[in-house]
Amino acid sequence: MKARTRIRLLLSYIVLIILAICVCYPALWTVMSSFKEGNALFSDTIIPKKLTFDHYKDLFTLGERTNRDIPYFTWYGNTLIVATWSMILGTLIQLLTAYAFSRFRFSGRKSLLSTVLVLGMFPGFMSLIAIYIFLIQLNLLDTHMALILVYSAGAALGLFVAKGFFDTIPRSLEEAARIDGADHFTIFWRVILPLSRPIITFISLTTFTGAWVDFIFARLILRSRDKWTLAVGLYDLVNSYNSTEFTLFAAGAVLVAIPITILFSFTQRFLVDGLTAGASKG
């Protein structure tokens, strides 16, 4: 019996280690490639023979290598602008929506909630065509404002996690405040908001990340090269230079991933709530 347990554990550890290698390898390989000399995808060893920071320097010095047009610095700035504004507007919208649905029982509430669920079933691509045509006609195509509007407007539909959070705040708190003469606005501002710091953090991080990594709408709306965000830029880098500028791409990818990976470690504890929210709120 004991020997069997030992073999089982040994096998488990072997599988766990193999899996860990599979998981880490792509990330490790990218980081290593970004320090590698030259620009080729091909390399003999995973740890480069000679380390160099040239690729990182290349990304931020414009015009030195004139054969390419990779305004990485501009892209980074664009992405920051779009993500920050979407975060501010999106968080506000999502917070208000979730609060209204969680704390008030008004007529039309049920039907609005089911509307949100039905709208969630339409592929984002349905609106894609129309938004594209609308923006062409409104001359808003190729502006960051259009992108920010699209991201923030969609934020209301992701209200379920925040609503779940507000549902757990006891009603007695509000009632006590109301007896003391607080109106709706005071209650929201003085009672609810201070209590909901964790959910505000969560929403702002997810909306920020969402805008930071989105590729679909960014590629649709942003047309000229110096308006692009990082997702579109890096895609183009891989697509048009194929594998000839791989080390540069690797450096770019590392710089994109770092902030998101750090932000992610803050949101981790909300992860399960977020994942199950859509499924269990029937």
Next chain:
Amino acid sequence: MNRHATTAGWLSVLSMGLGQFYNRQYIKGLLFLLFHAIGLSFILIKLRTHLIGMITLGDQGQHLEKVGRIYKNVEGDHSIFMLIFGVLSSLVVVVYLFVYYLNIRDAVLTGRMRNKGHEPVPFSKSMYNVATNSFPWLLLAVPILGVVFFTIMPIIFTSLVAFTNYSSPNHIPPKNLVDWVGFQTFIDLFTLNVWSNTFFGVLTWTLIWAFLATITCYFGGILVALLINQPGVRLKGMWRTIYIIPYAIPQFVSLLVFRNMLNEKFGPINQYFRYFGLEGLPWLNDPFWAKVSVIVVNMWIGIPVSMVLVLGMLTTIPKDLYEAAEIDGASPWMRFRNITMPYILFATAPILITQFAGNINSFNVIFLLTGGRPVSADYNNAGATDLLVTWLYKLTLDLNNYNVAGALGILIFLIIASLSIVSFTRTKSFKEEDMIQ
């Protein structure tokens, strides 16, 4: 005796506000009447042309006209503008009708109160009611506007486009007009060889993909979670953190990295193959291997998610179940088979359906990894790994076949909606069942 309710109701049907007058709520009645007058005249005077325009979609496109002795290019009707304004106008009409409905309801409700012998509510009191009850609506005003303009309007518009011939090269305004064609686009999609071959091919692969992607990630996640959760395995926290790494990296970055790793000539994967004296595989260039690649890469991305879910689920299994089983002499395997496994499966089954639905729409994995390639000769601008959504994207952006794209969108919605209905009813039954107690 419901004389008052009936009379007030019918009067309000006749014209907004009349029922309120009958109920002696003069100020309210006046407001409704005013809204009625303004709304109706606005619709009849301003919106009529747009509403008619939505039906005709224009009579004449850009054309040459003889002015004096020379022909001049004259701007014609722009069908798509007409459609957009038509949709907007219809929304206004819907709002108007909704207020009309509220007006009738209000008249009937007040009438009923009067039947019971109560006095109608004075205006100041109903204003107060509105003020306190409308706070949630005040909060929701901006979000609703955003959703109406960026989600609902686009969906309506796209659905309508599916029933027109708005498509490159012959029907692109302002040069040409767009016309309503009914179900023709759908019929073409199903029967015309140019479209149906691609459609059914892509649809089949989409379903196969969604099924395989869901199953592999789901069971992979369960396996990894159970592996970590075994009694005797140390450093559980460390393993969990390692396996969550893929989830923390932005998807587009990891997908583009994989695209390079799987490169047939220079990619490290094939390099290792050659190192062991093997040929290496055409990972992204052969239809079959490209399909294998997308599924495997999707596992790398998707397993962490289901692992986190299952790990969370495992902590919620009541401990006394295991204790009771142990007292009854159940072996570890029996405990696993009869407690752990059923618990996980029941708790996560609804998520399985949502994940399946999500995978049908998983645009990123396909578009960033293979771009739908390798290109297939039998297909109309689609490749072997294209899903319905990536094909839709190409049809919109590259080919401007908006009507086919719209039709595809509707079909995808129908698939997802039917799945979601199954999922919701099942979730509810799970809640009521209390199956493990």
